[in-house]
Each structure stands twice: as structure tokens, then as C-alpha cells.
Amino acid sequence: LTSGRVEAFSDGIFAIAATLLILNVELPRQSGPGLFEALVEQWPQYATFAASFMTVGIMWLNHHALFVRIHTVDRPFLFLNLLLLLTISFLPFPTEVLGRNFQPGPGGQTAALFYAITCLAIALGFGGVYGYIATHPELVSPRFEGADFMAGAPWFLIGLAAYCVCIPLSFVSPPAVLALIAAVAVYYVFDHLPRPTS
Amino acid sequence: LTSGRVEAFSDGIFAIAATLLILNVELPRQSGPGLFEALVEQWPQYATFAASFMTVGIMWLNHHALFVRIHTVDRPFLFLNLLLLLTISFLPFPTEVLGRNFQPGPGGQTAALFYAITCLAIALGFGGVYGYIATHPELVSPRFEGADFMAGAPWFLIGLAAYCVCIPLSFVSPPAVLALIAAVAVYYVFDHLPRPTS
Amino acid sequence: LTSGRVEAFSDGIFAIAATLLILNVELPRQSGPGLFEALVEQWPQYATFAASFMTVGIMWLNHHALFVRIHTVDRPFLFLNLLLLLTISFLPFPTEVLGRNFQPGPGGQTAALFYAITCLAIALGFGGVYGYIATHPELVSPRFEGADFMAGAPWFLIGLAAYCVCIPLSFVSPPAVLALIAAVAVYYVFDHLPRPTS
Amino acid sequence: LTSGRVEAFSDGIFAIAATLLILNVELPRQSGPGLFEALVEQWPQYATFAASFMTVGIMWLNHHALFVRIHTVDRPFLFLNLLLLLTISFLPFPTEVLGRNFQPGPGGQTAALFYAITCLAIALGFGGVYGYIATHPELVSPRFEGADFMAGAPWFLIGLAAYCVCIPLSFVSPPAVLALIAAVAVYYVFDHLPRPTS
Numbered sequence: 001l002t003s004g005r006v007e008a009f010s011d012g013i014f015a016i017a018a019t020l021l022i023l024n025v026e027l028p029r030q031s032g033p034g035l036f037e038a039l040v041e042q043w044p045q046y047a048t049f050a051a052s053f054m055t056v057g058i059m060w061l062n063h064h065a066l067f068v069r070i071h072t073v074d075r076p077f078l079f080l081n082l083l084l085l086l087t088i089s090f091l092p093f094p095t096e097v098l099g100r101n102f103q104p105g106p107g108g109q110t111a112a113l114f115y116a117i118t119c120l121a122i123a124l125g126f127g128g129v130y131g132y133i134a135t136h137p138e139l140v141s142p143r144f145e146g147a148d149f150m151a152g153a154p155w156f157l158i159g160l161a162a163y164c165v166c167i168p169l170s171f172v173s174p175p176a177v178l179a180l181i182a183a184v185a186v187y188y189v190f191d192h193l194p195r196p197t198s
Numbered sequence: 199l200t201s202g203r204v205e206a207f208s209d210g211i212f213a214i215a216a217t218l219l220i221l222n223v224e225l226p227r228q229s230g231p232g233l234f235e236a237l238v239e240q241w242p243q244y245a246t247f248a249a250s251f252m253t254v255g256i257m258w259l260n261h262h263a264l265f266v267r268i269h270t271v272d273r274p275f276l277f278l279n280l281l282l283l284l285t286i287s288f289l290p291f292p293t294e295v296l297g298r299n300f301q302p303g304p305g306g307q308t309a310a311l312f313y314a315i316t317c318l319a320i321a322l323g324f325g326g327v328y329g330y331i332a333t334h335p336e337l338v339s340p341r342f343e344g345a346d347f348m349a350g351a352p353w354f355l356i357g358l359a360a361y362c363v364c365i366p367l368s369f370v371s372p373p374a375v376l377a378l379i380a381a382v383a384v385y386y387v388f389d390h391l392p393r394p395t396s
Numbered sequence: 397l398t399s400g401r402v403e404a405f406s407d408g409i410f411a412i413a414a415t416l417l418i419l420n421v422e423l424p425r426q427s428g429p430g431l432f433e434a435l436v437e438q439w440p441q442y443a444t445f446a447a448s449f450m451t452v453g454i455m456w457l458n459h460h461a462l463f464v465r466i467h468t469v470d471r472p473f474l475f476l477n478l479l480l481l482l483t484i485s486f487l488p489f490p491t492e493v494l495g496r497n498f499q500p501g502p503g504g505q506t507a508a509l510f511y512a513i514t515c516l517a518i519a520l521g522f523g524g525v526y527g528y529i530a531t532h533p534e535l536v537s538p539r540f541e542g543a544d545f546m547a548g549a550p551w552f553l554i555g556l557a558a559y560c561v562c563i564p565l566s567f568v569s570p571p572a573v574l575a576l577i578a579a580v581a582v583y584y585v586f587d588h589l590p591r592p593t594s
Numbered sequence: 595l596t597s598g599r600v601e602a603f604s605d606g607i608f609a610i611a612a613t614l615l616i617l618n619v620e621l622p623r624q625s626g627p628g629l630f631e632a633l634v635e636q637w638p639q640y641a642t643f644a645a646s647f648m649t650v651g652i653m654w655l656n657h658h659a660l661f662v663r664i665h666t667v668d669r670p671f672l673f674l675n676l677l678l679l680l681t682i683s684f685l686p687f688p689t690e691v692l693g694r695n696f697q698p699g700p701g702g703q704t705a706a707l708f709y710a711i712t713c714l715a716i717a718l719g720f721g722g723v724y725g726y727i728a729t730h731p732e733l734v735s736p737r738f739e740g741a742d743f744m745a746g747a748p749w750f751l752i753g754l755a756a757y758c759v760c761i762p763l764s765f766v767s768p769p770a771v772l773a774l775i776a777a778v779a780v781y782y783v784f785d786h787l788p789r790p791t792s
């Protein structure tokens with residue numbers, strides 16, 4: 001089994017999950033003069049859409065950066081990768097729940113907690129794939145060294161730690177949870193995995 | 199006609215069908231303090247989502263394992279492959295029906311039966327593609343032997359048998375149907391088709 | 397501009413349009429004992445789903461058969477191809493309208509007419525792409541001869557004629573329209589474009 | 595990081611966004627004799643569907659024309675490209691809002707303004723990617739010259755200017771906004787980026 005088709009299938013899941021997010025933004029019931037205010041009032045749905053889109057986009061980017069480092073896959077790896085894709089494809093649902101329940105109070109706290117737990121599950125899913133590669137150097141392409149992956153672990157742990165912080169933060173402030181998750185996405189665009197040796 | 203583009207098109211259908219599943223999970227009507235319980239109460243929708251996602255993912259994996267063994271396709275093969283993709287793309291509907299009708303009683307039995315029949319149809323669709331390759335060695339890549347396919351038949355029949363068991367089981371216990379179908383998916387991640395000779 | 401990426405983009409539209417069809421099948425409102433009958437009663441939605449899925453699948457197949465015959469594309473060709481993809485991606489809507497309005501009477505006639513007109517538009521869109529290639533031999537791959545395309549015109553006209561017949565037929569019998577369109581799809585699986593000379 | 599997989603992922607987003615548009619067209623509530631008129635009355639939904647489909651299709655085409663001119667990507671480029679894809683995947687929502695609020699008056703004006711702003715954001719997102727390539731010749735493939743990109747700027751500015759005109763135009767006539775945006779799409783099919791030197 002080569003890694004090429006697994007990556008193509010994974011890319012499809014990432015792209016579809018990111019694009020489906022917009023289907024959960026609600027059509028305003030008002031028409032006529034009230035439409036403008038109705039569109040403005042549902043800004044939390046646009047904010048959660050954007051944060052989730054960037055999160056999926058960045059997870060895709062890092063997933064791709066992992067895959068260029070491997071040249072073969074085995075069955076446990078495929079299983080771990082499917083679990084990661086399962087969490088990615090689940091994200092549109094907590095995104096919708098948070099977008100519709102962004103107001104202060106217990107509803108917003110529950111929605112932010114649900115969203116943060118899903119992001120944490122995505123990070124753990126990514127950690128499963130990452131950890132499996134780090135501990136199975138036979139999957140790694142000859143151009144890279146397995147030890148580099150262990151050195152790259154702190155890079156992965158920053159995102160994991162940020163998502164863990166979001167769990168208690170969701171009881172304090174749903175907007176802060178959303179801002180932190182969007183910040184993690186932007187951070188990962190500019191940080192990156194170890195480069196090839198040689 | 200080469201098999202490459204047929205596989206790319208099929209991969210697209212598998213990836214989209216898996217990712218669309220989340221759109222059928224229902225947004226809770228409650229907001230505020232009742233949101234937490236409402237999210238917990240619809241756990242059957244998450245369970246059916248996960249089981250169907252893994253089933254589609256594993257069918258994709260085995261479909262891919264079949265396609266690396268062939269190097270050309272003909273028209274009857276394309277027709278059988280389209281029938282398989284038809285059953286795959288139908289799966290989100292019985293998944294939604296089962297997730298919303300998971301309670302004990304006739305509704306849950308009907309939904310589990312509908313879900314099990316769809317899974318059986320997918321297995322039969324896969325069997326059609328598999329059987330056609332096994333009986334048409336001219337499609338098989340020179341690196342593989344047609345006889346290996348006949349030897350691999352028991353591998354395929356295990357899943358078929360499990361889905362057949364789900365038909366009567368649906369009258370007894372919808373959760374057991376879901377658990378068995380999820381178990382088949384996990385089983386097929388780790389079992390596999392005959393390896394290339396040489 | 398090479399034809400490869402245009403084909404990949406087109407393949408994506410075909411695969412997504414085929415897989416989205418299931419989202420328009422309605423979740424039955426009944427639960428409990430009434431669920432079985434409710435699922436059976438909405439059989440027209442499954443029939444229109446299957447007919448449209450096969451139609452999109454076969455259009456993909458023939459679109460692919462056209463593209464292996466060309467090696468370059470120009471701007472008017474891209475425009476005609478986009479028009480074809482526009483009609484393909486529109487198909488889920490008339491499919492939904494026909495599946496929900498299948499009963500005898502003016503509603504079913506209107507829905508069947510709308511469905512038949514969309515299929516005719518798809519065939520005309522395909523005819524535009526086909527005709528442009530037939531009259532622009534500079535796009536055709538050296539392995540094929542442009543004259544073969546003119547010889548293949550009757551092959552295309554059979555489908556066009558069948559869809560034209562569906563227009564008056566929709567006033568007589570919506571089920572007959574659906575059956576004829578499904579028959580055209582099956583017919584095109586087994587018939588095919590001229591083979592390469594050489 | 596090579597540009598190939600970034601383009602494949604982007605192509606997926608474009609294809610999915612274009613095909614999802616149809617899901618926002620409303621199923622008429624009338625059945626029976628009233629179905630025909632109901633289908634005719636919602637023509638603005640078909641018009642906005644077609645305009646957005648062509649806009650996404652043409653943006654894909656021009657995005658592809660940009661990517662054949664580069665051979666490597668860096669992190670800021672990836673971030674700008676994700677922002678462009680974010681605006682593309684948002685388009686189905688303002689398309690739905692405009693299709694349902696096309697009548698004269700403040701509702702139609704708001705919807706047309708929202709649609710025009712989204713198209714302007716898409717153009718600005720495209721401008722960000724275009725401008726980054728024009729100012730970073732190290733990304734440009736050796737077959738092309740960076741200076742050509744600066745020469746192509748007026749080509750890009752025509753679309754940007756047309757979308758800017760749509761902002762005030764939305765207060766005058768929503769249909770004119772839609773017609774202008776569709777005209778821009780058709781214009782870009784036939785106009786094109788500078789050809790390779792040599």
C-alpha cells in the first residue's frame with residue numbers, strides 16, 4: 001500500500017468538510033427591512049464558520065506535511081488515519097451548535113465545551129497519526145530521519161495544550177474559546193515540521 | 199479504458215458519502231440550560247454516524263485494494279462498480295433514519311432492518327465487483343494471479359455473513375445491529391486481500 | 397492549457413452531484429409502528445435518486461471517454477464544458493421535485509416535464525462539448541481521427557432523441573419518463589464512442 | 595512544499611462550493627396544479643445559482659492559470675490561498691440570501707449588497723494571491739517571467755472594478771448586480787493571463 005491514494009482520499013475528506021460548513025449557516029427568516037439586522041445579528045455563525053474553516057485548512061496542511069515524510073503505510077496507520085478523518089468530518093456539527101448558541105450563559109458554555117472537546121479530539125487524532133510515524137521509522141521516507149519526528153513533538157504539543165486550555169475556558173467565555181482556536185490555526189500556518197536532513 | 203480515472207471517481211464518491219453523513223445529525227432545538235442534555239440524548243445519531251463513516255472508510259480501503267490488482271476495466275465492470283457506488287451513496291439516508299429511530303419497539307426495528315439491508319446491498323455490490331474480477335483474469339494486473347482472488351473469497355464472505363445475520367438481529371436489538379456493523383468495519387481494517395505473488 | 401486538470405475538476409463536479417442526491421430524500425415524520433409504511437410510501441424518491449445517480453454516472457463515463465480523445469483545450473471549449481457542468485449540478489433539484497411529486501395529475505406532469513427538460517439540457521450541454529471537438533480536430537489527440545467523431549454522432553443522437561420523447565411523455569406518464577431516462581443510462585454503459593484508429 | 599497538492603486541495607474546494615449551490619434552491623411547498631407556477635416564480639433562485647456557479651467556475655479557471663505559472667509555494671502564500679478559499683466556500687450563503695430576497699425594496703437591496711461584498715472579497719482574496727506571486731518571483735516557474743505578472747495587473751483590475759461598481763448598484767437594482775457579476779464571469783472565460791515567454 002502506497003501513501004499516495006490514502007493522501008488523496010484524506011484530502012477529499014478535508015476539502016469536503018471545510019466546504020460543507022457553510023450549509024449550516026442559517027437563512028434569516030426576516031425579509032424586507034429587517035434582513036440587514038438579521039444578517040448582522042447572526043455574526044457568530046460567520047465567526048465559527050471562519051474558525052472551523054481555518055482549523056480544517058491548517059489540519060490539512062499539517063497532514064500533508066506529515067505525508068510527504070512517509071513513503072509507505074500499514075494497517076494500524078490506516079486505522080489511526082481514519083479516526084483522525086472521523087473527527088475532522090464531525091466538526092461541522094459542533095460548529096453549527098456553537099454558531100447558534102453563542103450567547104452568554106449555560107447554552108453558550110455547553111456549545112463552547114462541545115466545540116473545544118471536538119478540537120481536542122482532532123488534535124489527539126492527529127497525535128495518534130504523528131506518534132505512530134515517530135515510533136515506526138520504517139514508514140518514514142529515506143530522505144527524512146525518524147529522530148526528527150521526536151524532536152518535532154513540542155511543535156505538536158503547543159496546539160494540544162491550547163485545545164486543553166479551551167476546556168475550562170469554555171465555562172468562562174465562549175468568544176475566548178473561538179478566538180484561541182482561530183489563533184492556533186493561524187499559528188500553525190506559519191510554524192512547521194522539521195525540514196529534511198541532507 | 200484504464201482503471202486510474204475510475205478509481206479517482208470512485209474515491210470521490212466514497213469521500214463525499216462519508217463526509218455528508220454529518221449533515222444529517224440534527225441541531226438540538228433546545229438552547230440555554232437544556233442544550234447539554236439535548237446533545238447527550240441524541241447519542242444514537244453520533245453512534246450511527248461513526249459506524250457508517252467507518253463502514254464507508256473500510257469499503258473505500260478494500261475497493262482500493264481491489265483496484266491495485268487490476269490494470270484495465272471493461273463496460274460490465276464499470277456497470278457493476280456504478281451499482282456499488284449507488285449503494286454507498288445511499289447509506290447516509292438509512293443512517294439518518296436509524297439515528298433518529300433508535301428507541302426500542304417497532305420503529306427501531308424497522309430502522310435497523312433498513313440499515314442492515316443497505317449494508318447487505320453494499321456487500322453484494324462489492325461482491326459483484328469482486329466476483330467479476332475473480333472470473334475475468336484478463337483484467338488482473340500481471341503482478342497478481344487470478345487464482346488468488348478465488349482463494350480470497352472466504353475473506354469477503356465473512357462480511358457478507360455478518361450483514362446477513364443483521365437482518366434477523368434487527369428484530370431483536372437495533373444496538374446490536376449497529377455494534378456488529380461497526381465490528382465488521384474494524385475487522386476489515388486489519389484483515390486484507392491476498393498479497394502479490396513474487 | 398492541458399485537458400488533465402479540466403477533467404479532474406469536471407470529475408469532482410460529477411462525483412459531488414451524484415452523491416448530493418441522497419440529501420434530498422426526505423426523513424419520514426412518522427416514527428414507531430408507522431415508520432415501515434412511511435419508508436415504503438416514499439419509493440418514488442428512491443427511484444428518482446437511482447435514475448439520476450445512474451444518469452450522472454453515465455454522463456461522467458462518456459465525458460471521460462471524450463476527454464481521453466483530446467490533448468488540449470481552448471477557451472470556447474472551457475466555456476461549453478462549464479455549461480455542461482452547470483446542467484449536471486442542477487440535476488439534484490428536479491430530482492427532488494419529481495421524487496416528491498410523483499402522483500398522477502398535474503403536479504406529477506409538471507415535475508416529470510421539469511426533470512425531462514433538465515435531462516435534455518444536459519444532453520444538449522454534452523452535445524455542445526461533443527460538437528465542438530468534432531469540428532475542431534486540432535484539439536483531438538494524434539492517436540484519434542477527427543472524422544471518427546462525426547461518425548459517432550448517431551451514438552449521441554440516440555440519447556438526445558430519447559430525452560426529447562420524454563417531453564411529451566411527461567404529460568402522459570411520469571413513471572414512463574423515469575423508466576425511459578433510466579433505460580438511456582443503462583444503454584450508454586454498454587454502448588460506446590469510436591475506438592482509436594491504429 | 596510543491597504546488598501540486600495545494601492545487602488539488604483548492605480544486606476540491608472550488609468543485610464542492612459550485613456543486614453545493616443547488617442544495618440551497620428551495621423545494622416548492624405547492625403540489626398539484628400550483629407546482630408549475632411555484633417553480634416559475636422562484637426563477638431568481640435559478641439565476642443566482644447560475645451566476646454563482648459560473649463565478650466559482652471562472653475563479654477556478656483563473657486560479658488554475660495562476661498555479662501553472664508557479665512551481666513552489668511558501669507559508670504566507672498558503673495563508674493567502676486559504677483566505678481566498680474561505681471566501682469561495684462562503685459564496686453559497688449570500689447566493690441563497692439573494693435568491694430568496696430578490697424582490698424590489700430594502701430586502702432585495704440588502705441581499706444584493708451582501709452578495710456584491712462577498713464577490714468583492716473573493717476578488718480581493720484572488721488579488722492577494724496574485725499580488726504575492728507578482729512580488730515574489732522566486733515562486734514563479736522558470737518558464738515564465740515575473741514581470742509578466744505586473745503587466746497582467748490590468749486584467750485582474752477589470753473584475754475588481756466591476757465588483758466595486760456592484761456595491762452602489764445594489765441600492766439601485768439587484769437584478770443589475772446579478773447581471774454584471776454574471777457578465778464578469780463570462781468575460782473572464784475569454785480573457786486570460788499573459789502566455790509563457792518563449
